[in-house]
Amino acid sequence: MSTPRFVIGVVALCLFFAGADAALAAGIYVMPKQGNYARGETVVADVRINAEGESINAAQARISWPPSVLELVEVSKDGSVFQFWVEEPVAAAGANAVSFIGGASKGISGGALQILKLKFKAIGVGTANLSLSNAAVTASDGKGTNILSKVSGASYTVGAQGVPPEVKPEVKPEVQPEPSAVPAVPPPAKPEPVAAPQPVKVERKAVPALSLPPKPELRVPLYPDEALWNNHVEETVVFWNMPDSVIAAASALDHSPHTVPQTAEKELATGKAFGALENGMWYVHVRLKNNVGWSPVAHYRIAIDTKPPSPFEVSVSGGETTDNPAPVFHWKASDALSGLKEYQLRIDDGEVIVIPAIGFTGTYALPLQAPGAHRVVVRAIDEAANSVEDDVDLTTLPIPSPTIAFVTRELFAEEERGITIKGAAFPASDVLLRVQRLLRSGKAELIHQGSAHVDEKGNWESTFTEPLRNGRYTVTAQSRDGRGALSLVVDSPAIRVKSAPVLQIGSMQLGKGGAAFLLLFLLLGSFGGGAWFYKKRQGKLALRVGLAEAEVTKIFKLILHDAERLSKASQDVISVEGVYALKQLQENMKKMEAYLQKSLEKITR
Incomplete structure (x- = not known):
């Protein structure tokens, strides 16, 4: 660190x-x-x-x-x-x-x-x-x-x-410290220690046996698996079975795996408390006695290691700032008691990489890293699950980004020619391309991805022919060299995908929606124009009919007036048949006038 x-x-x-x-x-x-x-x-x-x-x-x-x-x-x-x-x-x-x-x-x-x-x-x-x-x-x-x-x-x-206590001077009342500025976990009002299960004293008359007791079966609740190393320490209580024939038990605790306990316990019980054990490899030895003799000795291993491995340093080949996308890390840890089990390496918030300690040579090449800052933590874990760690702030430098010289800016949905994109980049590298649909939420949805190889002159080109829906799209480009090192991502200008036109008037192109709108507009315009023309024509016709009706009425009035004058002038000399014919003429003129007026009225309706 x-x-x-x-x-x-x-x-x-x-x-x-x-x-x-x-x-x-x-x-x-x-x-x-x-x-x-x-x-x-x-x-x-x-x-x-x-x-x-x-x-x-x-x-x-x-x-x-x-x-x-x-x-x-x-x-x-x-x-x-x-x-x-x-x-x-x-x-x-x-x-x-x-x-x-x-x-x-x-x-x-x-x-x-x-x-x-x-x-x-x-x-x-x-x-x-x-x-x-x-x-x-x-x-x-x-x-x-x-x-x-x-x-x-x-x-x-x-x-x-x-031993009687020494006489001590009076102790002043406890002075409470000033409150801490930091919220601390409040202590319980009274400690509440949890007592571990304790052995039970055996009080009964032993049953005589014909053979030695079997080897005791030992049980240690705090350390249930004697094959494992443990990193916790509390009072160690060992229990064993107690056949009816047993009259005594002997136990011992030491660092030897083959000790035979010699001294019987003062009281016969189902187990014994040995207190809290220190770090190290411990063995509990127990044997039982009946009227025939002592049983075989049972041994139970208890391995305790509460100390983390020794501190270690992590270094990076080429330094912590590098353009190498897979830098080589160096470290080596040790543990004096239980021994190292594994290393755990984590980059940023990614998945933990487990590296077994057995066979580890002290060097490790990271997976390919994207450009930017990364926090790499290496944790050394021993067999008892104690650990120590070191971390490195790694900065991965980007290689030069590609340039985009051309991209299809507009095309029709389902069009076969697709999106073509061209540009320049470092020769013999690859350009990683991603077609993304721009969503209204501001996010981008990946549609297609691919790559283009850069030729010896530094040029690259690619075409995406997959059909696209209507919408706005963009293409991202990122260079990758032979080591796997990446550049920063560059974005193309926005690409518009729309429906193919069904009607074209000059340079104006109309798709299905635009053509339908235009047709509707023309229909509405034609209907409105016809109605206006009809109304206009009806107005002119009504005016003309009105004038004609007035002229007919005027003419018939003149004819009737002349007929009356003729009748008065001819009263003395006209015959009866003449008078009758004259009256018939007047009546027929009136009927003709009425008929013409009704006909003119029908025209205006």
Whole structure:
């Protein structure tokens, strides 16, 4: 890790974990969770972190206790996973609390990461609750995210038997520290230690047997698989079966796989508690005795490793800024106890790449990387699932981008000639092409993709003949050289795809929709023009008929007037037949006038 990142880690500790986006996972706890002591005895408590598989790099907490029952003798950082301390875990004489802010230069993970060891002297009678407050644990995510989800204190009972306590001066009331600016996980009102299942004392009369007892069947709930390494530590309780004929049991715990226990237990029970075990390879040995003799010895392996692998550095061939799309990384980690199992490599937020430790030579070429900044994290994991990591900020430089000299700007849907695109790029490289449909949402939908090879003169050309629907499209182009290195993406101008025309008037082209609209317009125009012409014609005709009707009426009036004058002038000399004919003439003229007027009226309707 570079010096700037180390400084950033210290600043993150001081600012205290403003982020809250990561999933809460880690826990801080005190062990052993409970215990019984006599006055004058030494009480040793470990402060540990269970990272729950997350990678962390810093933590803080305040541990308090009742000064009337416990007196702090020593605070030890030996074996701590933290290498630097923003606030040293030091307590003044007579104090009843210790605070710390510590961190690691690398991201680490484990189920029982050792932080501090507190050594007390039991000076009073009663219950001593060790409480945790103002606690936080930061993820190694570059943001200082607080991932603490739980805290767990401890409860110790001190009895009256043992060495009398020394007379101590009166302790002043506890002074509450100033509130922290950082939201901390509140401690429980009272520690609630969970007791592990305990063996049961056997009280019964043994049944005589004819043969030796069988080899005991051992069961360790805390470590159920003896073939595995474990990274958690609590009270270890071993159970075994108890046949009716058994009258005694012998057990032993050591680092030898073949020990034969010699001393029988004081009480016959279904198991035994061995307390919390230190790191290392342990073996539990048990045999049972009946009236015939001792059974074969049962051995149970318990492997514990709570320490992460040793810190390591990752380097990059050619530097962390390179145009090599698959740079070679170098690293080598080690683990002194359980041994390395694998490496996990992650680039940005991509999938984890698992690299077995067996056969790893110390070099690894990354998969092809796109241009831009990438965060590469390498995590070394041991057989107990403890881990340490290092990260590199990699910058992949782009090669020169291609140029687009021509692209079909407009074509008809289902047209066979398709989209043609031409341009220039570095000779002997390839240009990756993607046809995308521009959506109204502003996003682009991939329709087709392909590539064009650049000739020795630096020219390239490609045609997409797949049918396209109406809409707006664009073509993206990106250069790729023989190593797989990529350029930045360039976009072509927008391409319009529309329906083929069904009608063309001069230079104007009309598709199906435009032609239909024009036909509708012409129909409506013709209908409107006809109606207007008809109305206009009717108006003129009505005017002419009106004039004709007036003229006919006028003429008939003149004829009738002349007929009356003729009748008066001829009254003395005309015969009876003449008078009758004259009257008939007048009547027929009136009928003709009425008929002509009605005919003229019909014309105007």
